Amino acid sequence: MSLDHILLGLLREPASGYDLKDAFNETVAHFWSAELSQIYPTLKRLEERGLLRSRLEPSPRGPDRRVYTLTGDGREELRRWVRSEPAVGTERFAYLAQLYFMSAIDDLRETRDFMAELRDHLAGRLAELRAIERKIFAAHGDQPDRYSDDGFHRFATLRMGIDSIGAKVTWCDLTLAAIDRRLTCPPEPAP
Amino acid sequence: MSLDHILLGLLREPASGYDLKDAFNETVAHFWSAELSQIYPTLKRLEERGLLRSRLEPSPRGPDRRVYTLTGDGREELRRWVRSEPAVGTERFAYLAQLYFMSAIDDLRETRDFMAELRDHLAGRLAELRAIERKIFAAHGDQPDRYSDDGFHRFATLRMGIDSIGAKVTWCDLTLAAIDRRLTCPPEPAP
DNA sequence: GTATAGTATATCACTACTGATATAGCGTAC
DNA sequence: GTACGCTATATCAGTAGTGATATACTATAC
Secondary structure: OHHHHHHHHHOOOOEEHHHHHHHHHHHHOOOOOOOHHHHHHHHHHHHHOOOEEEEEEOOOOOOOEEEEEEOHHHHHHHHHHHHOOOOOOOOOOHHHHHHHHHHHOOOHHHHHHHHHHHHHHHHHHHHHHHHHHHHHHHHHOOOHHHOOHHHHHHHHHHHHHHHHHHHHHHHHHHHHHHHHHHHHOOOOOOO | OHHHHHHHHHOOOOEEHHHHHHHHHHHHOOOOOOOHHHHHHHHHHHHHOOOEEEEEEOOOOOOOEEEEEEOHHHHHHHHHHHHOOOOOOOOOOHHHHHHHHHHHOOOHHHHHHHHHHHHHHHHHHHHHHHHHHHHHHHHHOOOHHHOOHHHHHHHHHHHHHHHHHHHHHHHHHHHHHHHHHHHHOOOOOOO
């Protein structure tokens, strides 16, 4: 039910589904994403449950906008959710599954290619997150201890992404180095 | 489609759905999980697609077992998949969403409690992974460079889990320390 | 004998998410 | 004027995943 609550959280001011899609990219993209085709029915469901209210508004540049507002119940539900236990689910890494079963192929150079591609991909993501961090530094200064609570929480979640992806990139590098050692000097088969 | 391929990968020898659920826990639990209610229909679908074959076998201790075997097509599909691009999807962290929107509550002690609970949870997971690592060391020695390819790939995926969760635990600790600094000496509001 | 625990397969309803597609108004470039 | 791109809402089919429940056989404990 996380998307439900994220939408409630993003609705600090009235917004349409389309607005919320944008808000996603600007604020929570580093730990969640959602398509419009998922956002629209979710908003409808939240309104049916009384957590949101909506009205149609004329748009200056396109069809009418359905603008949603948080209700009292919605605000309460959001508070209840953030105070509930940390939602730690199963993390799934499809690329680790590929790597794991690649042992069956028995060609370490293919594993090397795979790891190099993975490293590039993760390093790219890391660069994106660091760019967001620089933007925050530019706006609030580089001493997060002095941020407002709002900025502090935002910085903290971003930092987790940077640290965790950073660890993965380092892991890629170490694994690539280990593969290179094996390629130049393969381990003797067990007797 | 990752579960499909993981099942193909686990079927190096014939196995029933029940067996595969166990194999999950023993081999790939640190990067994937699946319930029986998802495994059974997936196996059926894979058989319909010709990637698996099945037969009923009497069981010494319970009802008949439906035992699945990889077909040639199945083996080929598995190879195709591990060689395809690293499947890097959106990572979703519901607990980061909670943390992010907790700024609205405006009570840093609640954030602190939340982070402490999260830290405990992640540290527990980390301890589990380290225990698996120790088991591998006991079985193969503590020099992964000398492992067989099979062991090497297994160690590499496990290592990624350990490094990445380790980074998260460190992040929890740093964030908790930052919160404590704020609680004892709150930042002055912007002028 | 019966309660319970373990092995084993299977289905159901539900939630979650993606990608494709449809519709429609408005503005701009050509 | 028409093609394109942007704003905007909406639905659909398909895939993915969870939790509850049902059935049934075997072995062991009591």
